[in-house]
Amino acid sequence: MTEFTPVASFLGGTMIGLAAVLLMAVHGRIAGMTGILAGLLPPLAADWAWRAAFIAGAIGAPALIVALAGRSAIAFESGVPALWLVVGGLVVGIGVHFASGCTSGHGVCGLARLSPRSMAATVTFMASTAATVFVIRHVLGGL
């Protein structure tokens, strides 16, 4: 069980939105994790520096929060076996490459632009994720 956190989740969501607006206003870029990361894999994109800075910030923020407020400030729980993390990671990487985006790029930035491609992608991956969770938890009885 995880606690229902509507206020914190909404607040966190607005911060994600704020970051997306900032990156568009200053750099003219979509705040999609897939696209930003892809430019940091070889062959390195010519504009790798802002990408690396964004990633450093994204990793640094939770580290800062934990350093200032303590480990219990951010809930984290993963009971997925390592082998499945590897399988799932590979599958996510292949999927987001062909889909040209993930939850942040399609689900937030793309939907906000009313992009039909992003709408199709978001509906598809939400449905696929829900179906996968259903099969794992209620058909297979867990990993």
Place this chain on the structure above:
Amino acid sequence: MARIVLALLAGLVFGAGIAVSGMINPAKVLNFFDLAGSWDPSLAFVMGGALIVTAVGYRFVLRRPRPLLDEAFHLPTARRIDLPLVSGAAVFGIGWGITGFCPGGAVPALGLGQPSALVFVGSMLAGIALARFVRGGLAGRARSRAA
């Protein structure tokens, strides 16, 4: 230099948002999708908050002739809802459902020093590189056939 500092700032706000919202927590993400079990609707509020701010903010920003520190807006040009898009999204969902990690949630989780996030992100980067290699090979073969 301003470009780097402001990208770092955007990343910090993004990472803090992922942490505060609970998107950083794979168990919470999986519970959002578990409608038939331990359903936690929180992530609908994350999407709602993010979408409201982004939709309104983009409306003002994209009206300008260009971004503050770049020549032009870099917006996606593809328009067609094609097979790679839909099948890629479906495949992504399978991996998200197995692990509870999506790229935007897993990268900030690295900042918590979580080994599971490290294993996931490493595998995900390998997956992206593999897909790129395979696709490059396919495109190369198609080009040589056309030539």
